[in-house]
Amino acid sequence: MTTIYDRIKEISNKKGVSIDYVNDKAGLSNKAIYGWKKSTPKADNLQKVADVLHVSTDYLLGRTDEMNPAQSNNGLSGFDEEIMMAFDGKPIPDEDKEKLLEFARFLRSQRGK
Known part of the structure; x- marks a missing residue:
């Protein structure tokens, strides 16, 4: 049986980030996600x-194998929200991430012309 922890580990690996990174970004206590191997998290922490x-x-x-069942199909929804980016299995630094986002916004604006 796949646990919540297993799902988090799977998607974290696909996104090229560590469990500790996810734990920190979610604002959880130190190593909280690792505790979910044997316990059920609170709903707000899971969210x-x-x-x-x-x-x-x-x-x-x-409950589903669809990662984002309610996500819009336009490919641009949530574009300006915080996103995780990785290259070669390592997170991209925030300053480089912002440069990439600026370029992506530029490309999006050019499509609209």
């Missing part, structure tokens, strides 16, 4: 992790 990973809580709970 924080889902928000960081950009997946639904239903996905983390194993």
Whole structure:
């Protein structure tokens, strides 16, 4: 049986970030996610992790295999929200991430012309 922790680990690996990174970004206590191997998290903490990973809580709970069932199909929704980016398995520094986002916003604006 796949646990909540297993789902978090799986999606974190796909996004190229560590469990500790997700834990910190979600504002949880030190190593909280590791404790979910054997216990069930509070709903608000699970939502924080889902928000960081950009997946639904239903996905983390194993109720669905769709990571973002309610997400819009336009490919640009949530574009300006905080996103995680990685290259070669390592998180991209915030200053580089901002440069990449600026370029992506530029490309998006050019499409609209």
